[in-house]
Amino acid sequence: MFRITVMSETRKLLGEAAERLFEKHCGARAMRAADGGEIPQALWRALAEAGYPAALVPESAGGPGLETGDALSLLLGAGRHALPAPLAETMLAGWLLSAAGLALPGAGPLAVAPVREGEALAASRAGAGWRLQGRATRVPWASQAEAIVVAADCEGRNLVALVRPGDCRIERGANVAGESRDDVDFEGVRCVNAGFAAHDAAALRSMGAVMRSAQIAGAMQRVLELSVQYAGERVQFGRPIGRFQAVQQSLAVLAGQAAAAAAAAEAGIEAAARDLASPTVAVAKIRAGEAAGIGAAIAHQVHGAIGFTQEHRLHYWTRRLWSWRDEFGNEARWAARLGGRIAAAGADRLWQGITAAG
Amino acid sequence: MGGAKGLRFDPPSHFPEGERLRAEVRAFLAEHLPRRALTEGIGSWGGHDREFSRKMGARGWIGMTWPKRYGGHERSALERYVVLEEMLAAGAPVSGHWIADRQSGPLILRVGTEAQKRHYLPRIAAGELSFCIGMSEPDSGSDLASARTRAAAVAGGYRVNGTKLWTSNAHRADCMILLARTGEAGEQRHGGLTQFLVDLKATPGISIRPVHNLAGEHHFNEVVFQDALLPAASVLGAVGDGWDQVTGELAFERSGPERFLSSFALLVELTRALGREPSERARIALGRIVAHIVTLRRLSRSVAGMLQTGANPAQQAALVKDLGTALEQEIPEIARQLLDEEPDRAAARDFARVLAHTMMNAPSFTLRGGTREILRGMIARGLGLR
Numbered sequence: 027m028f029r030i031t032v033m034s035e036t037r038k039l040l041g042e043a044a045e046r047l048f049e050k051h052c053g054a055r056a057m058r059a060a061d062g063g064e065i066p067q068a069l070w071r072a073l074a075e076a077g078y079p080a081a082l083v084p085e086s087a088g089g090p091g092l093e094t095g096d097a098l099s100l101l102l103g104a105g106r107h108a109l110p111a112p113l114a115e116t117m118l119a120g121w122l123l124s125a126a127g128l129a130l131p132g133a134g135p136l137a138v139a140p141v142r143e144g145e146a147l148a149a150s151r152a153g154a155g156w157r158l159q160g161r162a163t164r165v166p167w168a169s170q171a172e173a174i175v176v177a178a179d180c181e182g183r184n185l186v187a188l189v190r191p192g193d194c195r196i197e198r199g200a201n202v203a204g205e206s207r208d209d210v211d212f213e214g215v216r217c218v219n220a221g222f223a224a225h226d227a228a229a230l231r232s233m234g235a236v237m238r239s240a241q242i243a244g245a246m247q248r249v250l251e252l253s254v255q256y257a258g259e260r261v262q263f264g265r266p267i268g269r270f271q272a273v274q275q276s277l278a279v280l281a282g283q284a285a286a287a288a289a290a291a292e293a294g295i296e297a298a299a300r301d302l303a304s305p306t307v308a309v310a311k312i313r314a315g316e317a318a319g320i321g322a323a324i325a326h327q328v329h330g331a332i333g334f335t336q337e338h339r340l341h342y343w344t345r346r347l348w349s350w351r352d353e354f355g356n357e358a359r360w361a362a363r364l365g366g367r368i369a370a371a372g373a374d375r376l377w378q379g380i381t382a383a384g
Numbered sequence: 385m386g387g388a389k390g391l392r393f394d395p396p397s398h399f400p401e402g403e404r405l406r407a408e409v410r411a412f413l414a415e416h417l418p419r420r421a422l423t424e425g426i427g428s429w430g431g432h433d434r435e436f437s438r439k440m441g442a443r444g445w446i447g448m449t450w451p452k453r454y455g456g457h458e459r460s461a462l463e464r465y466v467v468l469e470e471m472l473a474a475g476a477p478v479s480g481h482w483i484a485d486r487q488s489g490p491l492i493l494r495v496g497t498e499a500q501k502r503h504y505l506p507r508i509a510a511g512e513l514s515f516c517i518g519m520s521e522p523d524s525g526s527d528l529a530s531a532r533t534r535a536a537a538v539a540g541g542y543r544v545n546g547t548k549l550w551t552s553n554a555h556r557a558d559c560m561i562l563l564a565r566t567g568e569a570g571e572q573r574h575g576g577l578t579q580f581l582v583d584l585k586a587t588p589g590i591s592i593r594p595v596h597n598l599a600g601e602h603h604f605n606e607v608v609f610q611d612a613l614l615p616a617a618s619v620l621g622a623v624g625d626g627w628d629q630v631t632g633e634l635a636f637e638r639s640g641p642e643r644f645l646s647s648f649a650l651l652v653e654l655t656r657a658l659g660r661e662p663s664e665r666a667r668i669a670l671g672r673i674v675a676h677i678v679t680l681r682r683l684s685r686s687v688a689g690m691l692q693t694g695a696n697p698a699q700q701a702a703l704v705k706d707l708g709t710a711l712e713q714e715i716p717e718i719a720r721q722l723l724d725e726e727p728d729r730a731a732a733r734d735f736a737r738v739l740a741h742t743m744m745n746a747p748s749f750t751l752r753g754g755t756r757e758i759l760r761g762m763i764a765r766g767l768g769l770r
């Protein structure tokens with residue numbers, strides 16, 4: 027369907043291998059079990075064995091040596107399977123850690139903080155190590171992670187630090203997809219390990235936004251597939267509902283949104299591999315986020331009442347779409363930033379800005 | 385991959401040469417385009433300026449992808465794309481060669497005789513010959529296969545009777561590619577149609593009447609054929625193949641940058657009028673529109689790349705046009721809510737003038753080149769639903 031065609035052979039092979047793994051471990055039972063917020067053990071073991079959680083860690087630091095774009099493209103497949111595990115977050119944590127010259131603590135899932143704009147963590151020296159100050163809300167998977175990787179400000183420098191969840195006060199929560207989103211109080215928490223890096227919390231959010239865009243694009247593809255398939259199977263008035271023009275027109279709109287989400291995510295992936303400060307990061311999150319809302323609404327309309335139940339699997343994707351579009355900055359946040367850049371550059375540089383954004 | 389049939393988009397390829405060309409085009413525009421051009425001819429792919437078309441021809445920017453022996457330049461579809469989008473974004477007066485460059489020329493190249501190619505293509509590429517499209521009729525819009533204009537075989541050629549409607553630029557064009565009935569439709573409804581190359585300036589029996597659009601502009605026309613005689617050599621492609629030829633042509637018509645840049649002039653004037661530090665609401669609106677345009681550009685270049693490889697991405701093109709025209713129509717609706725200024729065609733302020741013009745042209749964006757509903761039907765076919 028709207029497969030993001032891969033440029034490199036590596037990406038193609040990687041995508042196919044990941045597809046087999048996801049297919050195998052995201053069955054109905056795993057999805058149901060994960061809905062309570064638990065990470066399926068067998069799934070995580072398989073991911074770890076494949077090296078995906080460390081996909082953004084360079085080879086020199088013990089990672090699989092993937093290019094950034096190839097690594098991020100794994101998340102398209104993850105989204106398409108509503109992967110019930112913090113693959114994106116662990117990739118993000120690995121990326122931060124290796125930028126600070128730190129090793130991954132183990133093979134378990136990792137969380138990152140802070141993820142919400144306006145929240146900042148500070149670090150200060152405490153003997154030979156560092157202590158943190160501050161709180162972060164809605165931290166993905168904090169309560170279930172082996173470690174939390176934070177981006178903190180340390181006297182004007184960017185510190186990346188590793189903390190143990192057990193050392194923090196964590197209030198468990200969840201997004202509407204049932205994925206764990208926890209409030210974490212880091213006040214006075216000692217870092218297990220830390221190092222300075224070029225990335226700050228804003229860079230973390232940019233990378234996170236590209237990741238969510240990719241997950242959304244993957245989920246949109248699945249939502250389209252499910253809807254087209256259902257429209258071909260569900261019979262009313264003596265024929266499949268997909269034969270009715272009104273339904274066809276809705277599905278055509280859904281297809282357009284899926285294609286736009288895919289193109290935007292792909293642009294974001296390219297940008298993230300090149301320059302995280304690029305306005306294209308905003309493009310990705312804005313466009314994919316908008317597509318998510320429209321796509322979920324159409325998919326539900328086409329599915330009728332059955333799609334509105336827990337008995338049908340559609341909700342695994344639509345609830346994620348509703349969650350992911352708001353995480354790492356919603357459309358409005360990113361659009362305000364992008365629009366501010368456009369306005370500041372002035373009307374006569376508008377077109378140049380667009381062509382430069384790829 | 386399971387699921388429904390595919391609509392695949394290949395990612396647009398990167399090509400650094402494109403950026404060199406882009407710089408050349410921008411320099412050319414800076415030299416040859418009067419500053420005020422941007423606020424004129426919006427929605428109709430710029431004004432009509434033969435002199436400008438000839439200058440572009442001289443630069444090698446018309447018929448860019450065609451073989452050199454027919455006056456072309458054997459450049460890539462993506463290089464051509466750079467020229468097109470730069471022209472549109474600058475509001476350049478390109479309508480004198482737009483149709484010929486986009487669809488008439490490629491059609492002649494694909495199905496024309498050697499003599500037709502030698503006769504028409506070099507002139508088009510020089511910016512000297514302009515074309516219009518004679519497909520729609522009073523009773524045949526979306527249902528083009530029902531066209532009734534008849535071309536009856538007579539000694540030495542064809543006698544044409546009937547009426548074409550909505551023919552853009554017929555009053556200025558040198559030639560028309562006419563779709564006419566030469567036989568019965570048959571069971572598939574698509575048979576019996578043939579395309580002809582018509583010399584509008586020198587063929588007796590053709591009368592062209594303006595039809596003013598709601599903005600009062602003379603853009604399209606009614607073209608009446610009364611016993612107009614066309615030589616046998618004017619048949620384009622094979623007799624009876626008109627339907628297939630027309631549908632192939634439409635893939636070229638549907639995916640270009642003109643399908644999301646029709647309101648671009650308004651976006652520029654909106655940005656100017658909002659100033660360098662607009663309200664948060666305005667920034668959000670601007671950022672969103674730009675995100676849409678960047679995404680559409682990728683999809684549109686992707687289709688251009690696929691056309692280049694010889695694929696027929698007709699359904700992808702329909703999808704890009706559907707998304708693009710929706711945005712084009714949304715831009716005036718958003719703009720008018722961000723500035724408290726009434727649309728006025730005679731206003732001194734560029735914003736109010738361009739808003740008036742864009743708003744009044746907006747209904748046509750989702751009609752011309754295939755209506756939104758017809759395009760969505762094509763996408764549904766791509767999804768395997770019909």
Ligand SMILES: Cc1cc2nc3c(=O)[nH]c(=O)nc-3n(C[C@H](O)[C@H](O)[C@H](O)COP(=O)(O)OP(=O)(O)OC[C@H]3O[C@@H](n4cnc5c(N)ncnc54)[C@H](O)[C@@H]3O)c2cc1C
Nearest residue numbers: 517518519520525526550551552748751752753754755757
């Ligand atoms: C600015 C402009 C320039 C144009 N230039 C040219 C030109 O140069 N040459 C040329 O040949 N034509 C030209 N056209 C004509 C254009 O191609 C037609 O307007 C278009 O194909 C629609 O036909 P119609 O206007 O007769 O509408 P109709 O086909 O009568 O449609 C009216 C409404 O009914 C809907 N409808 C029709 N059939 C269906 C269906 N099967 N399912 C669902 N909905 C349906 C349509 O979507 C539309 O909303 C131009 C039109 C415009 C507006």
